[in-house]
Amino acid sequence: MTECKDVTIIGGGPAGLYAAFYCGMRDLSARIIEFKPNLGGKVHIYPEKMIWDIGGLTPITGAQLIEQMEAQARTFNPKVILNEKVEKLEKNMEDCFVVTTNTGHKYVSRTVILATGGGILEPIKLDIEGADRFEVSNLHYTVQSLDRFKDKKVIVSGGGDTAIDWATELEPIAEQVSLVYRGEEFKAMEAHIAHLEASSVHIYKNTKIEKLLADEEGHHVKEILTKNQKTGEKVRFEVDDLIINHGFDRELKFIKESPLKVELEQDFFVKGSGKAETNIAGLYAAGDILSFDGKVHLIAGAYNDAANTVNQAKLYMKPDAYNEIYVSSHNSKFHEKNRKLLSHLYTK
Incomplete structure (x- = not known):
């Protein structure tokens, strides 16, 4: 049994990577579990394709976006686990989530964020x-x-x-x-x-x-x-x-067979709320796996979901915590980093 983290993030695509970054913003320890040998998720399908629809970013290739998302996700040093497929999602006697992978490893955390996209995607x-x-x-x-x-x-x-x-x-x-x-x-x-x-x-x-x-x-x-x-x-x-x-085969077996009885929609999505909550307390979803009225199926929407999941996870563990989304411009965590970056800018 591994160290109990605040958050286990299942999936290393855009939603999972941004969730990992945001965990650091809210002082939460996090791990990412990714089935593939690399982070980036479905964006790996189109590494040379130009992406135009991410706010504030001029056109960027899929490969460049993956590089930048991964660098951002690692800002607060989350534990990254690659090449492991999640096979079980359950709770233990202490009401903590236990995620078991195909290697037999069991990962324990107080909350879980499902960021699996459409599930494990394999081309038909x-x-x-x-x-x-x-x-x-x-x-x-x-x-x-x-x-x-x-x-x-x-x-x-x-x-x-x-x-x-x-x-x-x-x-x-x-x-x-x-x-x-x-x-x-x-x-x-x-x-x-x-x-x-x-x-x-x-x-x-x-x-x-x-x-x-x-x-x-x-x-x-x-x-x-x-x-x-x-x-x-x-x-x-x-x-x-x-x-x-x-097209792609989607596999959501560990969610469908979980004893937690996660509520699904159309058999492919986790039914949730606009705050990325599922029907299970402490279990959240972000990105393409999540379904709710008004859902935006864009990478930009995945980022929004991810911020919501982390915010809700923080409040679940500490109900008296600040209940608004944090912004980096007011976050003391970045004071020293900003000082170094600005110093480098002005000395050119």
Whole structure:
């Protein structure tokens, strides 16, 4: 059994990272438990994508944002635990939360913040026998570097916002980009669809990939065989790289099976309040996992949720504590840091 912390944060994405920072603002000891080998959460899916919609930040890439979020989260030295999957969430006889991971470690804290995004996100794999052997060559489920596809013939499979974004962003880089989608209507924002339709991307709706054809060595996908779902017509496409975005599998097993009986909504979200409270005292949620009337599903909204979770956690543990959100400009914790930063600025 580990040291009892004030807060255990499950998930190291934007909400979890900001919650860790804010714990320091409110004098709370914190740990982050993250299933992946790195912090940043879902932002790792689009490291080169430009992000415009975070207040006060000029356009920034996903990779840059991860770097800055992590640096901010580590300001007050929270304990960071990577590569551990949470499997149990319960309480002990002292009314403290006990979080058990797949390693057998048990982490104890007075409160818990659920910041798992949509749960553990794993890309839905292409359901074709033998497809997995091409994952080490030219079959991709994420786009880590746009330059990798320079002057290539690229096929993107999918009809959501991410698939459409990848197709349009690759258009000026690749030799040719084709988008195949098994449905009739894209499941994406109108602006993204309009951008796609105004581009030179070749669009094939009602089209499903049926077979992958390998090169002579058997290591790379050389062609794909598709079938039109309406007409039954089959077409072969040459391909240098194949990108699959058919969505993600979400796993919330440890929440659904918790003896605490956490209230869920639509089976994918934790039902909460505008103050990020759940139906369990001392258990809070932030970011995409949280659902309440008026919820904002933006990174900026995740930050707001995170501040609320920490504030409520503080009041849960110390009801007579200051009940308003702290701001850094009035926080004595930053006096020395500010002095050093300002001194450096003025001596340039």
